[in-house]
Amino acid sequence: MIRLEARPRPSWWAALASPVIALVLTLLTGCLLLLAFGKDPIKGLYYLFIDPITVWWSLEEVLVKATPLALIAAGLSVCFRANVWNIGAEGQFIVGAIAGSALPVVLPEVQGPHVLPLMLLCGTLGGALFALIPALLRVRFGANEILVSLMLVYVAELFLDWLVRGPWRNPAGFNFPETRQFHEWATMPIVGDSRLNIGIFIAIACCAVLAFVLSRTYFGFGVRLSGTAPRAARFAGISRNRTILLVMALSGGLAGLAGIMEVAGPIGQLRIQISPGYGFTAIIVAFLARLNPVGAIAAAFVLSVTYIGGEAAQIAIGISDKITRVFQGALLFFVLGSDVLIRYRITWTRRTPVIQTPEPAAVERTST
């Protein structure tokens, strides 16, 4: 029988090495996968991971996709540190996008410099309120926040679908399921003449602030304490319920902000499909970053490369871009796996203890 045995003290180097080990194992798995498809694995990996960062335009595209990932993952890191499992960031992203879009879609005649800040605020609030639904159900009725937040993703997706096909459809849009294009005051300012917008700076700033909050403030301390030792948190006078509500609202708010920045940025309007699964991929980002908001920036970059690389590989060597999903899944698997192996070691024991053990007493005494 396989048993996990806690290591006395996890080594610090293993903690740093674990994301790297996970990446290497993911690449090895990817090689095997490509071989199985009859493709050259070296060429495949080149297009998947190297090609996207060799030319400026695709590097830009990587950064554009990394922005929402980093922002969502930073919020999720705080949430997961509190041992609260918000799996519905995808839904909060969508609801944030909807809430923020209401102004330019419903009242396009409202113009001026106050429009964009208002949209970002509404998007953040929308995401936060949507995340509070599973939080309140958890606090009030003990409902599992993993299930509720996950199921609300489908609610959000279908609501968005209905909106852009129905009431919010562009009257001058030839019946395409999209809203009107956002006017100039309602779009994110572009950096230089690139595809990048100021959202990337907002995301980096949010990550930095959250890292500070988590490590240096009493609120962050309470979040960590509540996650690792809930009874000690109660002993400190920190309410578990309040913590659950706050971290869910925070992570939902940031997902909502990412949502409105996405539709007010690269997309420029609401469509039935606004996210290639950012909310779910951000979970992988958060774990690859070992639940550190600053680490989320680097981890978001890595995951974003797989999105662009998937497309590149599809064009160059003719494999489905669904391979992106496989790589992301493998990465999460290996990240969680190496995390477990840092804290535990595997031991094999026999299922039935042998009755005739020589001097069992002596054996047990020395082991304690």
Add this chain to the structure above:
Amino acid sequence: MTSPSSKLLATTDVTKFFGSFCANDRISLDVDAGEIHALLGENGAGKSTFVKALYGLVRPDSGTITWKGERVEITSPARARELGIGMVFQHFALFDSLNVAENIALALPQDVAVSDVVARLDEITARYGLALNAEAAVGDLSAGERQRIEIVRCLMQSPTLIILDEPTSVLTPQEADQLFVTLRQLVNEGRSIIYISHKLEEVQRLCDRATILRHGRVVANCDPRTTEKGELARLMVGDLVHAARPSGSAAADGIALSVRALSMSAPSLFGVDLQDISLDVRPGQICAIAGIAGNGQSELFEALSGERLSNDPAAITLLGQPVGHLGIAERRQLGADFVSDERLGHATAPDMSLSDNVLVTRARTDTDLMRSGVLKLERARSLSQRIQDSFDVRSGAVDPPANALSGGNLQKFVIGRAVDRHPRVLVVNQPTWGVDAGAAARIRKTLVSLAEGGSAIVVISQDLDEIFEIADSIAVIARGRLTALYPADQMSAEEIGLWMSDAEAGASQRANSTFQTAGVGLDNND
């Protein structure tokens, strides 16, 4: 006396160490066929460890177990059941969402069908008068009914020896009476029972013989039916020669902590209801609350600390201010502090460093540790160092996580964290539980000097030696009720031992005593 070979079970010099702590010290005991054998002792006396060794859950370090005349190694509960030894635990291992028959089937070999279980269940329940409905969901059943499931589960294997660990602790008196009838019937069939309890009255009613444990050793064997209750209590708690601190030695006027008619329902099924608790503690006084664990100590601690709030703000008054509705952080800010009995996980976060653990209780009381929500981690580290230095906390590393410290050192840290603030009221639950003698002495000295500095201290403890060493007044808690507070130098260990098993008797005996310092209205109707 029968010859040794006719004994059902005999143990010789069974010894078990946990680290350097000796839980069982050369325990020899024998059980005859058809006998109810009581295992008496305070909490921590080693009763549970000993029966766990009999049931294969604990491997003794040395000593032998002889079963039906043959030496055996009991390596696992499965082996114990195979031999014919069954056990009913104090806390139940049942699935609420499954029904009675399913719960029982889970404990049986996999090839037994639930329908067969129902048939056997009906047979056993009819035979022993254990009313149980096979279809009922366990979640809907009372504690007594749940215990019946455990007993039936145990009887399914038709054991020759049944071990019951404090079976009546969760039962109403009526349910307990019913249980005794069943037990008698089992014994009449030739089975034997080892009955663990600290309730003297029950043991006298039920048991043929008693073995009394104290500090892991057998201190006496006797016939409980012919032994005086007081004598049994004395054997359990030890013959204490004590020089108590004179009552109110330094006690000043005024009341630092006052509890008035506090009642609270239990937080969980295994919890205890606090009933009509009243207590006054003066500055400079060390008031001890004696009692056997599980009689409401944790509940009382949570009520005093503010981890659970009272509906009535005036139920608890701290330094003249009603605080029943205030949380633990607010009560700390008013000048109180609290040390819980569980060092790891409750008083400290096990994975966090000591300086982080300083923040657990001090961040909101020490203004220099936090400014507008931002922590001063440097200051937390130096405060942690100061506590470690002045309370002799020994750790191998700089700022280690709490779980890297030994029990004694962590306890010194936890006590030091509170005492370092010079709180005007300190409530400590089991200050020296599981701590080595050196650390225990140091902790007691710390508490006494804090009281000499004018703080009011409440010590909740099971250790009568400790109580007599440091307390100047004593109250006893039993089944969620608290007796009045009596001067320590006018109490005997025997008296306290008796009250620990029956607080109402204690209250009525002393109800009109002249040296009563706090008025407690306990009704003696039930």
